[in-house]
Amino acid sequence: MKFNKIDKILEKFNMQKSQLISILQDIQNEFNFLPMEVLGYVAEKLGIPFSLVYHLATFYKTFSLKRRGRHLINVCLGTACHIRGGVRILEKIERDLNIKSGSITLDSKFSLEVVRCVGCCSLAPVIRIDDDTHGRLTQGKITPMLKKYE
Amino acid sequence: MITIRLNGAEVRVEKGWTILEACKFYGIAIPTLCYNEGLSPYGGCRLCLVEIGGGLKTKLVSSCTYPVEEGLVVNTDTKRVIETRRMMIELMISIAPNSKTIQDLASKFGVTKVRFKIRNEECILCGLCVRICREQMDGKAIGFQNRGYKRKISTPFDIRSEECRLCGGCIYICPACQLRCQGPQPDTAVCNACLTMDPTCLDHYDELQCWMYDAGRCGTCVREKTEKKKTMKNKL
Numbered sequence: 001m002k003f004n005k006i007d008k009i010l011e012k013f014n015m016q017k018s019q020l021i022s023i024l025q026d027i028q029n030e031f032n033f034l035p036m037e038v039l040g041y042v043a044e045k046l047g048i049p050f051s052l053v054y055h056l057a058t059f060y061k062t063f064s065l066k067r068r069g070r071h072l073i074n075v076c077l078g079t080a081c082h083i084r085g086g087v088r089i090l091e092k093i094e095r096d097l098n099i100k101s102g103s104i105t106l107d108s109k110f111s112l113e114v115v116r117c118v119g120c121c122s123l124a125p126v127i128r129i130d131d132d133t134h135g136r137l138t139q140g141k142i143t144p145m146l147k148k149y150e
Numbered sequence: 151m152i153t154i155r156l157n158g159a160e161v162r163v164e165k166g167w168t169i170l171e172a173c174k175f176y177g178i179a180i181p182t183l184c185y186n187e188g189l190s191p192y193g194g195c196r197l198c199l200v201e202i203g204g205g206l207k208t209k210l211v212s213s214c215t216y217p218v219e220e221g222l223v224v225n226t227d228t229k230r231v232i233e234t235r236r237m238m239i240e241l242m243i244s245i246a247p248n249s250k251t252i253q254d255l256a257s258k259f260g261v262t263k264v265r266f267k268i269r270n271e272e273c274i275l276c277g278l279c280v281r282i283c284r285e286q287m288d289g290k291a292i293g294f295q296n297r298g299y300k301r302k303i304s305t306p307f308d309i310r311s312e313e314c315r316l317c318g319g320c321i322y323i324c325p326a327c328q329l330r331c332q333g334p335q336p337d338t339a340v341c342n343a344c345l346t347m348d349p350t351c352l353d354h355y356d357e358l359q360c361w362m363y364d365a366g367r368c369g370t371c372v373r374e375k376t377e378k379k380k381t382m383k384n385k386l
Contacts, residue, residue: 036307049284050313051293054306058295 078117
């Protein structure tokens with residue numbers, strides 16, 4: 001069962017309550033998102049109120065309670081990217097993948113999210129796919145770039 | 151024991167007290183909303199703000215969470231404190247204008263108009279219900295969710311919690327949803343009935359004999375009617 005993996009993660013952190021954020025991050029790496037049953041299981045195992053675990057999971061933007069695709073696309077719409085046409089990049093990706101931001105493609109290959117400033121404004125407009133940062137984008141560069149991801 | 155300067159007077163207080171506890175001990179009234187003796191302090195409503203530090207560099211801190219320290223200078227009734235307190239009440243009224251607790255505070259501290267958009271959200275996020283559920287009722291059913299303008303209080307995933315025993319502690323302690331204010335007009339949002347209305351009962355009965363008491367208090371006793379109370383005492 002998938003709870004075996006969670007037990008392993010909990011053991012790695014010595015079942016410490018104070019490590020909750022790190023634990024949730026590891027779980028998210030494992031499943032790509034935080035499933036509802038898993039949050040309940042973690043709360044029970046660590047002896048923390050479920051409402052507190054949920055509070056934490058909804059507070060931080062990194063955590064997702066919805067299922068995410070194999071690749072996560074973060075489109076930057078911070079000030080610099082916004083001025084240099086980040087919205088047009090977002091529209092192009094939305095058209096290509098046929099989804100709106102905050103949702104997941106039908107083949108669960110990509111999920112698309114909007115973020116504020118990834119911290120490299122000189123590369124604006126910029127998007128991040130998983131850990132790769134793609135800067136100085138134009139609408140024409142989007143389609144061939146998305147094809148590279150499996 | 152340590153020494154602090156409270157409103158200009160040197161007083162000795164117990165180490166580990168908060169400023170609010172010290173003020174209570176020396177009989178200085180500080181209004182509170184999210185503070186409850188049986189619960190851990192939260193510092194969310196910002197009504198208990200006091201000014202600390204001497205000279206030109208003073209700052210506002212919530213007295214319910216700030217521990218006393220040696221030589222601390224505390225002022226509880228400066229212009230800055232009173233203005234900020236009024237602002238906090240105004241902001242809270244704009245969020246929950248139907249709450250009698252907050253409307254009473256407005257009348258008590260002379261807030262007569264609200265300059266903000268009325269939002270009718272009925273929750274000021276004081277966290278009292280969350281704390282009573284966790285600390286006193288051992289329920290741990292409700293908690294805060296999300297952040298910023300999306301912040302709210304609910305059960306995880308908005309479904310019926312298995313930990314909730316329907317004890318009703320959260321509703322009992324809530325300053326916004328339990329007592330409804332009958333007063334506010336749609337065009338003003340501030341009730342101020344306690345400020346403008348002249349109760350006839352105060353001539354004949356004191357607060358304990360108030361005939362409205364069982365019905366949930368008429369609220370007119372909130373404001374101190376100093377002149378009338380004096381005349382009443384003279385009559386007696």
